[in-house]
Amino acid sequence: MKPESIAEIKTKLAVVMTAEDAYVKSLREDARAGVQAALKQFDRRMEKQAALVRKLQEMSVFEKEAYANGHKYIAGIDEVGRGPLAGPVIAAAVILPENCDIIGLNDSKQLSEAKREQLFDEIKEKAVAIGVGLVDQTEIDAINIYQASKKAMMMAVEQLSAQPDYLLVDAMTLPIEIEQESLIKGDARSISIAAASIIAKVTRDRLMAEYSVKYPGYGFERNAGYGTKEHLEALETQGITPIHRLTFAPVKNYVNL
Known part of the structure; x- marks a missing residue:
């Protein structure tokens, strides 16, 4: 043969x-x-x-410990968009199934765009529940980015279709009557927080790509509102847009010009 x-x-x-x-x-x-x-x-x-x-x-250690302590629905919570000069801050809350088998979960910043998109679809397919919270630039200017991030996280928890009994939160404690644990760099230490970071990141990137069509020239589809050279040059030549954060430097330098 x-x-x-x-x-x-x-x-x-x-x-x-x-x-x-x-x-x-x-x-x-x-x-x-x-x-x-x-x-x-x-x-x-x-x-x-x-x-x-x-x-x-x-990255499943914190979830396994919570299950061992009798918790059933463990929500990971993270936000994206604290640093950009434009657009909203978006948070996600994700409850994964016990014994989650989504290979490749990690901090969204450590993943390629293609990998984030692939994991986004898999998380959407396999998650027990997903909630998303958005706080826009107007409210960010009114209450500051820290409070806006916290509010977006709270909104994400409220949007969950299943009531969580334990929260794993990336670097923040939420004023909510649910037992929780704050993890520094949690998106690289917990699969639930990593999943939330991916949902939030992809959701926000897609929104900023839509804004790039409405407000061309700033490169929102590439920089997601961060202060890249292209973005700063557009601020200089075109001025601010309705989605810019007016309390953020250097955007505030162009207010009332």
């Missing part, structure tokens, strides 16, 4: 999910250089997958 081609082997290996697979073991005996190269590529993929599984387990 004619041996399988290297291309055929690569195609089959692409869908194999464990190094213990009988087909993989049989290939270990194939001395062809192309086969061994394909196996090395497969082994690297398995190592990367194993690292992601370990990361998921490490």
Whole structure:
């Protein structure tokens, strides 16, 4: 029988999910250089997958502890948009299922746009409940960004379709009668907070891309309202828009000009 081609082997290996697979073991005996190269590529993929599984387990510690203490619905909460010069601050609250199997969850800032989008869809599909809160630039100017971030988080919790009995909050304590834990850099330490950071980030980025059509020239689709060179140059030449935060420097320098 004619041996399988290297291309055929690569195609089959692409869908194999464990190094213990009988087909993989049989290939270990194939001395062809192309086969061994394909196996090395497969082994690297398995190592990367194993690292992601370990990361998921490490980031599930706070959730597992909460389950062990009798909690059922654990909501992770995070916000995005404190630093931009334009647009709202958006928070998300996410309740993941126990024994969550969403591989790759991490701080949204550590992920590529493509990976965030892929995880956004998976979180939406698998989450027990998702809530989103938005506080716009007018209210940010009125109450300050810290209070606006807190309000957006509270709104996100209120939007959950399932009532959480425990909150894991990124670097903040909420004035709400639900047992909670504040975690510094929680989006890199808790899968629930990481999921919330992804939901909030993708939601806000999509909104700012919509604003870029209404207010062209500022690069909102690329900078999400942050003070990039392109954005600052547009402020200088075009002035402020209705979505700019008037209390933020250097935006406030252009008020009433």
